[in-house]
Amino acid sequence: MITNPPSASRLVISRDTADPVQSAPALDWAIGVLTERLATSGIGVAATGPDASAHVNLITEAGAAEFYSFETSGDGPLTLRASDSRGFAYGLLDVADAAGDGADPAAVLAGIRTGDHPAAVPVRGIQRDFANVDHDSAWFHDRDFWAEYLDWIATSRVNRFHLTLGMQYNYSHDTVTDNYLCFAYPFLFDVEGFDVHAAGVDAAEQRRNLESLRFIASETVRRGLHFQLGLWNHAYDYGPESRERFPISGLDASNHADYSAAALAKLLDQCPGIGGFTFRVHYEGGIPEDGHELFWDKVFTAASQSGKSLEIDMHAKGVDGLLLESLASKPGLHPVISGKYWAEHCGLPYHQASIRAREAARPIEEGADLRGVTNYSRRFTRYGYGDFLAEDRPSDFMFRIWPGTQRLLLSGDPELAAGFGRYSTFAGSRGVDLCEPLFFKGRDDTAAHGARDPYAASDLQLGVRDWTKYKYTYLLWGRLLHDPDCDPRIWRRYLADTYGAAASAVEGALSSLSKVLPLVTVTHGASGSNNLYWPEMYANVPISARIHAGVPVSVRKPDPRAEKLGISYAYSVHFDEAARGDALIEYTADEESELIDELIIHDTDDANNWGGISPFDPTLFYSVDGYVDDLVNSRLDARYTPLEVAGWLEDLVRRGEQHLSFLRTAQTDGGAPDQAQLRRTVLDLEILARLGTFFAGKFRSAVQYSTYTATKDVSLLARCIATYRPARDAYAEIAELAAGVYQPQLMFGKEPYEGGTWADRLPSIDRDLAALRAELDEAPAGTPTSVVDDPPGRLADPGIHHEPPTAFDRGAPLELTVTGGSELAEVVLHYRHVDQAEAFQQLAMTATNDGYNATIDAGYTASSFPLIYFFAIKDRSGQQAVVPGFEPGLANQPYVLIHSSSRKGFHS
Incomplete structure (x- = not known):
């Protein structure tokens, strides 16, 4: 609600109440937020008043949904233009964001970023x-x-x-x-x-x-x-x-x-x-x-x-x-x-x-x-x-x-x-x-x-x-x-209000460690189902192939309900056993752990351990076994490897730890405006850091195990165990940190893999390590190999440049060129329609005087689908890269998307 305070320390919002856009309830709500925010600085908000310190004039004009803009003219009022009530509301909320303790109305408006403010995502x-x-x-x-x-x-x-x-x-x-x-x-x-x-x-x-x-x-x-x-x-x-x-x-x-x-x-x-x-x-x-x-x-x-x-x-x-x-x-x-x-x-x-x-x-x-x-x-x-x-x-x-x-x-x-x-x-x-x-x-x-x-x-x-x-x-x-x-001051204001002097460290630690689980998700696609796969509280997929080498427990001790209904995971172990009625099956602790593993890995074809789990993006990332198979047979391609992913995770943890050392002290000194929230945040950061360490260790040890399986080099099995043990210990530390702070049964479903806590996952990890040690004890001596000691690295600077076309013409050949790359041995174009039912096509690019080119034929472009493509390159030393590929922040699109010149689209 707009008030009319007598003081000149007020801000006037001039709007046309006869205009249905400017009289919409969303503007009333936004003005209410603005009024409350400015009141903390002693500034009133008014509908009229020549003696006011500052004015905001609202003008409705045609434009895209949610679009708004600010403009000023000398010492005159600030003009807010918008096409709809949501655009006006956002503009008024920008004014509220600019308010600071003790600021006068003119100073508030001076802090507004003028110009256009379109919405990037509808x-x-x-x-x-x-x-x-x-x-x-x-x-x-x-x-x-x-x-x-x-x-x-x-x-x-x-x-x-x-x-x-x-x-x-x-x-x-x-x-x-x-x-x-x-x-x-x-x-x-x-x-x-x-x-x-x-x-x-x-x-x-x-x-x-x-x-x-x-x-x-x-x-x-x-x-x-x-x-x-x-x-x-x-x-x-x-x-x-x-x-x-x-x-x-x-x-x-x-x-x-x-x-x-x-x-x-x-x-x-x-x-x-x-x-x-x-x-x-x-x-x-x-x-x-x-x-x-x-x-x-x-x-x-x-x-x-x-x-x-x-x-x-x-x-x-x-x-x-x-x-x-x-x-x-x-x-x-x-x-x-x-x-x-x-x-x-x-x-x-x-x-x-x-x-x-x-x-x-x-x-x-x-x-x-x-x-x-x-x-x-x-x-x-x-x-x-x-x-x-x-x-x-x-x-x-x-x-x-x-x-x-x-x-x-x-x-x-x-x-x-x-x-x-x-x-x-x-x-x-x-x-x-x-x-x-x-x-x-x-x-x-x-x-x-x-x-x-x-x-x-x-x-x-x-x-x-x-x-x-x-x-x-x-x-x-x-x-x-x-x-x-968006201006970082927006979220940094919230961080400062919540964490005080610890705000910068919280921002830095969260920025690094929040990437851990999304990266693990992309590269370790244990199951597409949210029921079965929960990386945050990971139900361990074993590295040892021995655990699932025999007859599956679901076959040895089937649940009649699964046979009756044909449900792949209906035979799983419920916390609420009574809900299973006549179908109740008694499992030992080892059988229960094995069954949970089986339920998870059933969602990857032909997998019986970690090495066989597919990434969710198998075009850009190797699985562990796929990587090792290509490595030992000298046919590696440009895909990102599990060892690279492990390195990324370790780097994220390292950068997060740089801030955590400060936060561990800050959470006990009582200086944060919201000390309880700081404690919640630090605990979660500690857990994320250890999850990063755990998954990095799992990737590395899984590669060592898969290479042992391929080469019979027993030293690799010993290294696998040595790498896995500290990863296991990091996971055990999570259980210790969470005990007494989080509930012991964090239930997001009735199955063991949908609830419980981190401590419940440790027996399965220990069982995996025990199986690996048993394999090592029984393994005959093999021939040492150096296959994993020095695999070809990623080509850091591909040395090529590509300017994507603005569009392609349907039914016409599409020529793509890259410049540079004189030291390259190979450049391959990978492309497909934006249709996930299709597979990528590959086309070796032809060397030219200043680079490489390739042409996608007219039959392929005669489609209503856009195209995506990337280049896989290899230099003469065997180092490879994907172009564009991932930037260090892992937040970019690693391929090119291009639309046709006939694009019409379907837009709301």
Whole structure:
């Protein structure tokens, strides 16, 4: 609200209240934030007043969404121009950012960066999941929580809030107990004409749930954000193995689609703040894929008939032409496909040059009605952008960063965040949703194992404000997606307010150590599933091949449920044994550990140990065994090696440790404005540093073991053990650091690999080391080899230059040239369409007087897809490089993307 203080120490905001843009609620909210911020400096905000110290004049003009600009004229007022209410709100928030203690209004305006301020990424989303009725009802119904939370993400320039319901369960894979709000409609209201109810949920509880949802949506919109409701599940019955706490009655196959359509229509009527829906349309959302377009056509029709303009976001996995055709024919609906950025994890900011071979399309098997599209004909859509980025595509596309890599520890690297700000619009994509920290906490009805707040130490607990630990993460995410070149003073102001004299060290340590887990994710793709693979609390994949050399434990002691349902990981060991009913199998501790290993490595073809695990980007990175095989056979190519990755990890840890030494002292001296947050941060940094040491050691020891296997040089096996032991010790230190501070059962699901703590992982690591020692004791003497002592290094300075064309013409040859490189022995062009169903093509470049050239033929460019390409080069000494390749910060795109001159695109 604008006040009119009598003092001349005030700032006048002049806006046209008759203009619907300038009178939007988002401006009222932004002016309220500005007023509160300036009040701390004794400055008032007024609507009028000739005696005011400074003026900001608002002028509406046509332009791109969210665009705003500042201009000044001598000593005159500051002019803020924008095309929409969100642009004006951001401009006013810039004024609030410029306010400092004791500043006068003129000084505040003098601190504004004039010029244009476009939004780099159209969609900058935060996604929050309701995963557990016992954990999440508190924040869901807490009005104060929403005020603080939404204020922070909105001021951070996040422009989309995605509230997710039902995402925590995968139909046909998971047994379900806590189904609260999963199939959401009967938990919100009754639908006329249908006798559908959720047991135990009365009319008063329905009203309370609906009122809270309506409040969340309206408060989101009031701050200028888009409110997206994720209805990720449309199953009403999770199968005979499930024991729902709130069973739903009144539905069967005959009325399921009609009820869902009618319920969606009522939801839109009752909750007007909804701006769009996200649907999981493949079988894991509860709808069999054979004939799925019939169900979804009714739901889409109901959305269209609401008369609202709605974004309909279909999770990309399994989307086919039938669904796109159904959606395209519905007025008022804006079609969007959302793909996974790095499988169900968070990798580096670039997009994988290729997906794993395991993700290639396969012929549909007989009887695959439930999942024939997802697991067979369009399997390549599961973990990336698939074939959805054609320039003439019929729908928009965006990405989602899933919570597999990191859920608990604080992270914040401006360099990585800026990278996501540059590459979330890859090939014309709209942007990205980020699954926020603590996502899936309490999944699978695991609230009995501990509170949602992850801390056991009472002085570190935050309760319903647990999200505030991650304010820095949200701030970097929103600001650097909005502007990858954002002024560092924005986040440094927050760091100083929170950490005081330790701010610079916190920034430096987090910047280095926040890269550890994304790098591990890219290079060690143990599983695309967030359920199975959690690098932050790593369930150990063994280095020794001996552990899985015999008959798998799942074959020796099968679970009848797996045989009955054909579920690859249904036989896993539950914390909640009662939930397994008649299928309960007794496993020894060693069998349980072996089973967990087996479950994880089943997601890499033909792997039985660490060496066989594929990277998530096998075009740019070697697997361990692939590297060793090429090394011993003298056929190395330019891919990045596991030893290089180990070196990068060690360097990240080394740089982080330079700041940690200061922070260890700072956390005990009591000088930080928020000493508890400093302690939380330092502990997480200590853990990240040791994770970096652990994974670096694992990569090195795995290479030594694989080379021993290939050469029978026993000294390499001894070196493997010697390298592995300190890596193991680093992991053990994490367990010691976390004990008594974090809860002993940090549950993000009911399986052992989805919860527990770091101490639970140590027995598997020790078992691996014991197996390696047993191999060493039994190994016959072999012939020493020097194959790993001095492999060819990376060519540090390729000595070539390439200027990418601005575009290519479809159906015309595309010539690519590089200059320089007179000392090179080989330059090979690697290229493909921006279609993950395809493999890279290779073309040896021809030497010219001043460099090299190659021509992509006209048949290949006669496509609606953009192209990506890179060069693999080798000098006469055998050193190789990828060009462009990675820069030291690992935040760039290591290949070139080029569009056609016919590009039209699909833009909102």
